[in-house]
Amino acid sequence: MSFIVRRLFLAIFVLLGVATITFVLSHSLGGNPIYAWLGRAASEHPALAAQYVAKYHLNDPLWVQYYYYLAGLLQGNLGYSPSRGFVPVITVIEQTLPYTIQIAFFALVISLVLGVTLGVVSARYHHQIADKSIRAFYLAGICSPSFLAAIVLLIVFSLELHWLPSGGSVGLNISNPTPITYLPILDSLIEGNFAYFSSAIQHVLLPSLALALVNFGVVVRVLRSSMLDVMHSNYIRTARAKGLSENTVFFKHGLRNAMISVVTLSSILVTWLITGTIFVENIFAYPGIGQYVYQALTTQDYPGLMACTLVFALIIVATNLVADMLYVAVDPQIRLS
Amino acid sequence: MTSESAKEEDTTRASPTHERLGTILYALRSNKGVLIGASLVTLLIVTGLAVFIAGILHGRITPYNPIQQDVGPALAAPSWAHLMGTDDLGRDVFSRVVAATPNDLAVSFVVIAFSLIVGAFVGTYAAFRGGLVDEALMRMTDIFFAIPALVLAMAIGIALGPGITNMAIALMIIWWPPYARLARGEALKIAHQNYIEAARMSGAGRLRILLEHALPNISVTLLIYASLDVGTVILIYAGLSYLGLAVRPPSPDWGQMVSAYQDYTFSAPWLPLFPGIVIALGVIGFSLLGDGLKDTLGAS
DSSP: OHHHHHHHHHHHHHHHHHHHHHHHHHHHSTTSTHHHHHTTHHHHOHHHHHHHHHHTTTTSOHHHHHHHHHHHHHTTOOOEEGGGTTEEHHHHHHHHHHHHHHHHHHHHHHHHHHHHHHHHHHHHTTTSHHHHHHHHHHHHHHTSOHHHHHHHHIIIIIIISOOSOSSSSSOTTOOOOOOSSSOHHHHHHHHTOHHHHHHHHHHHHHHHHHHHHHHTHHHHHHHHHHHHHHTTSHHHHHHHHTTOOHHHIIIIIIIHHHHHHHHHHHHHHHHHHHHHHHHHHHHTTOOSHHHHHHHHHHTTOHHHHHHHHHHHHHHHHHHHHHHHHHHHHHOHHHHHO | OHHHHHHHHHTTTSOHHHHHHHHHHHHHHTOHHHHHHHHHHHHHHHHHHHHHHHHHTTOOOSSSOTTOSOSSOTTOOOOSSSTTOBOTTSOBHHHHHHHTHHHHHHHHHHHHHHHHHHHHHHHHHHHHHOHHHHHHHHHHHHHHHHSOHHHHHHHHHHHHOSSHHHHHHHHHHHHHHHHHHHHHHHHHHHTTSHHHHHHHHTTOOHHHIIIIIIHHHHHHHHHHHHHHHHHHHHHHHHHHHHTTOSOOTTSOOHHHHHHHHGGGTTTOTHHHHHHHHHHHHHHHHHHHHHHHHHHHHHHO
């Protein structure tokens, strides 16, 4: 329990640190922090600018500004987005985040399924031809930028084979599901809107596969090496000595313990997948946060960029916490210490 | 196995350090991955240096001027005249790819060298000093780990403004903390070993222990980590370049070329493919080389 409490404190501390970094950065943009809040709008809407100067005490000493900045963040006030017609950034985040969660979820599932399967095969037949080919395959993936993977998939499955759509989140003329969980794919399933569901799955497949292909390698690598470590431990020898079949020893005793390392890894994996969405969503025109980051970057939408940095950090800190809890659940040694 | 037998052969004639180096080189040479990696890396570095030197001498080694338009028909497929085809403005893509080689290499070497030096000093200092300094370093790295490297580099990069130098600075700011953390861990491992205690008892000052005894002993671990890290910096820099933060058109840069050419994915797929594949090949080269170094040096 105290482990989780310690982690929770660390998470809060880290978020505060990230907010401090964005605060510092907001002061280095164009010399006046008002640009970090309103971007171009600062000069186009003087009334709004004056309102912001008053609200965030932008003419006061730094520590006063810092206090109001943090207070504003806690209230969900992230400024206005010049690249999206000055709607509040928090609204843009609310609209785009569900799509990014969808991509990241499918990418995580594909990475884990592919990574664990190939990792097991690699460990089972290590130093044999299967192991070597798997290594070549994941090395090519790990070393490729995600935009290359996205373009290759686009050429193969969309241009050449015509199997999957080349972009967007859902086909034309398909009615959106009513928001329940705010995740469109899940909502369409709950509502029974199968036209939306199947179209949305087809649209999410290529971008998430592109992300998975450049990231699953790390799962193979970690699972393979921890599997080889585990298989040399004493309790495996005991299990073998008891006369259990090699398959039982490998899967029930070996894999179960080696999977702990994969749980720890998942949080790092989420970090990479989330970063990758910036490129992949842009190439597949998928309306998530990644595409917003790209758009904000090319139009100097500072409030949007600052907000996305914070949101990314929040997602990562939250995943780390979940991973820690899972870690406690699967590894009794942590609970006891 | 191979390294042990090589060691036995050498013992009769070589001095200890000589013998160790021989063993390492032998093990490296017999590793196919290292050979492929070393060839790719050599090719890149030689190309990069050649382009750089040619630039200083106001000449060029590329078949065409990389920024000159209409050297061939627009959007021509790869041929002997244009190895990687031509782009929408009739520029030679191969010349552009070659001309961009020094950018990625220079940025990754500078960032890695800076991180190695700063990380090694700060990490070892924190480990030997302990207390508040150590705690501050560890908590700072915690914060840096919570933001994806690319996003943080992007945020700092925007504050600094676009440009290759500014991207290198942004990457330097965020890249050294993991090195400091690694150096700290390694320094803690050796802090209570006999030779450090002996140096301390013989009256050596903190700085002298740090420079003469601690740093040389943790340098191998750090160098192995760094060699595996070069590829990661190339990938992140390519990402920043793709996002338009590194160079201004018409200057060629690998990542920027992919994003500029991605609209032609369906009409001229080779345009975004070639620069993308070159990035991947560079990363594969450094990664294979680093893996080989880790296996060989880590074992011996």
